[in-house]
Amino acid sequence: MKAYRATIIDFAKNPQNDHSTPRYFEDGVLIVNRKGLIHKLGAYKDKELQRELRSQKIPLTTYKNKIIMPGLIDVHLHFPQTEIIASYGEQLLTWLERYTFPTEGKFKNRKYGDVMAKIFFKELLRNGTTTAAIYGTVHPDSVEAMFSEAARLNMRVLGGKVLMDRHAPDFLTDTPKRAYEESKRLIKKWHGHKRLSYAVTPRFAPTSTPEQLEMTAKLMQENPDVYLQTHLSENLSEIEWVKALFPSHKNYFDVYKAYGLVGRKCLFGHAIHLSEGEWQAMRASDSVIAFCPTSNLFLGSGLFKLRTAQAHQLRVGVATDVGGGTSFSMIKTLSDAYKVIQLQGENLSALEGFYLATLGGARALGLDNYIGNFDEGQEADFIVVDPKATPIQKLRDDHADSNIAERLFALMILGDDRSIYETYIQGKRAHSRD
Numbered sequence: 001m002k003a004y005r006a007t008i009i010d011f012a013k014n015p016q017n018d019h020s021t022p023r024y025f026e027d028g029v030l031i032v033n034r035k036g037l038i039h040k041l042g043a044y045k046d047k048e049l050q051r052e053l054r055s056q057k058i059p060l061t062t063y064k065n066k067i068i069m070p071g072l073i074d075v076h077l078h079f080p081q082t083e084i085i086a087s088y089g090e091q092l093l094t095w096l097e098r099y100t101f102p103t104e105g106k107f108k109n110r111k112y113g114d115v116m117a118k119i120f121f122k123e124l125l126r127n128g129t130t131t132a133a134i135y136g137t138v139h140p141d142s143v144e145a146m147f148s149e150a151a152r153l154n155m156r157v158l159g160g161k162v163l164m165d166r167h168a169p170d171f172l173t174d175t176p177k178r179a180y181e182e183s184k185r186l187i188k189k190w191h192g193h194k195r196l197s198y199a200v201t202p203r204f205a206p207t208s209t210p211e212q213l214e215m216t217a218k219l220m221q222e223n224p225d226v227y228l229q230t231h232l233s234e235n236l237s238e239i240e241w242v243k244a245l246f247p248s249h250k251n252y253f254d255v256y257k258a259y260g261l262v263g264r265k266c267l268f269g270h271a272i273h274l275s276e277g278e279w280q281a282m283r284a285s286d287s288v289i290a291f292c293p294t295s296n297l298f299l300g301s302g303l304f305k306l307r308t309a310q311a312h313q314l315r316v317g318v319a320t321d322v323g324g325g326t327s328f329s330m331i332k333t334l335s336d337a338y339k340v341i342q343l344q345g346e347n348l349s350a351l352e353g354f355y356l357a358t359l360g361g362a363r364a365l366g367l368d369n370y371i372g373n374f375d376e377g378q379e380a381d382f383i384v385v386d387p388k389a390t391p392i393q394k395l396r397d398d399h400a401d402s403n404i405a406e407r408l409f410a411l412m413i414l415g416d417d418r419s420i421y422e423t424y425i426q427g428k429r430a431h432s433r434d
């Protein structure tokens with residue numbers, strides 16, 4: 001076993017599933033067992049914990065001026081878009097055509113995918129992200145590259161091959177039959193391997209024919225425990241396009257619903273411009289939303305209504321949506337989330353923000369029995385955060401005078417990759433800043 005001493009915060013599961021129950025130890029200890037699972041969380045001065053540390057001779061690592069929290073969870077991003085992050089001047093549909101599609105074409109080459117997968121996962125770990133739901137390209141080899149590297153790093157990752165059989169360049173389209181067969185083969189190989197889960201990934205309604213959506217539904221029926229991930233109601237031109245392509249459907253969400261592509265394991269990126277009927281249909285199906293603040297601002301898509309989603313009791317995770325999003329850092333993403341909520345006349349506390357990026361994300365992915373907090377038996381994915389990473393952050397953190405809500409808020413607004421001192425995957429250190 002191993003023990004880690006620092007300021008520690010996580011969020012307890014409670015029946016309301018909100019963020020109202022942070023567990024905070026100004027001087028805490030986290031004990032991890034040989035299997036890389038959480039053994040115990042407590043105060044350093046706790047007598048019983050002290051006795052266990054001594055009697056079992058558990059080695060103790062002390063992190064001075066650091067905060068330990070669960071690993072961050074990014075519920076939506078695109079591995080092949082790593083190199084087009086920060087591409088100028090477009091909104092969604094022209095951004096896809098001008099930057100995304102040409103770049104995704106390169107992933108036909110497995111070697112290229114392998115090189116980019118190394119860079120991609122290193123970037124996740126540098127930013128303290130320990131779990132992510134990831135899009136590949138239409139090429140099965142992109143998913144092979146992605147899952148191979150995730151498996152090597154022993155990360156808990158979801159992902160899948162993009163399905164597209166229209167409205168994209170020829171070099172990026174498959175067919176309903178190929179989408180089915182290639183996904184089926186990838187599911188068989190990767191779903192449940194180590195800590196990996198498969199997510200069937202139709203890109204979005206405009207790039208799949210009705211025949212492909214039917215094939216997607218068949219895949220989901222035959223593999224009831226895999227996930228589905230797609231995009232929904234991100235951009236106004238996109239929504240008009242969906243209306244024109246699917247005139248008999250009530251609305252955008254109804255297209256997915258009609259094909260049986262909604263439910264508790266179905267993850268919808270963006271969901272910005274929903275009608276009341278769509279909110280209710282999402283609730284009725286217990287579908288999940290990925291809130292992508294940096295992307296929604298960068299692509300000029302709109303302001304996600306987090307409070308409306310919560311009023312409808314929807315599960316929401318936070319996501320970078322790289323390369324539409326502008327950072328791999330979930331901390332920077334939370335900073336933009338705060339501003340998105342501010343523009344709607346409300347606030348997002350740091351406690352709620354870090355809840356959403358940890359246990360909230362785990363709940364969104366239905367993985368809260370494995371990751372997201374430090375309950376006994378959970379997988380020990382955690383980060384060691386440096387709240388004093390820069391001179392200004394040190395000044396601000398000192399000024400907060402050990403008020404944890406204030407310290408975390410300054411971290412959420414000022415922090416980035418420099419804030420991540422170390423990242424642990426199942427009890428093993430996988431990244432060290434210094």
Ligand code: GUN
Binds near residue numbers: 203204321
């Ligand atoms: N909608 C369809 N494809 C994409 C994509 O790659 N990124 C974003 N942000 N939205 C999409």
Ligand code: ZN
Binds near residue numbers: 077321324
């Ligand atoms: Zn996306």
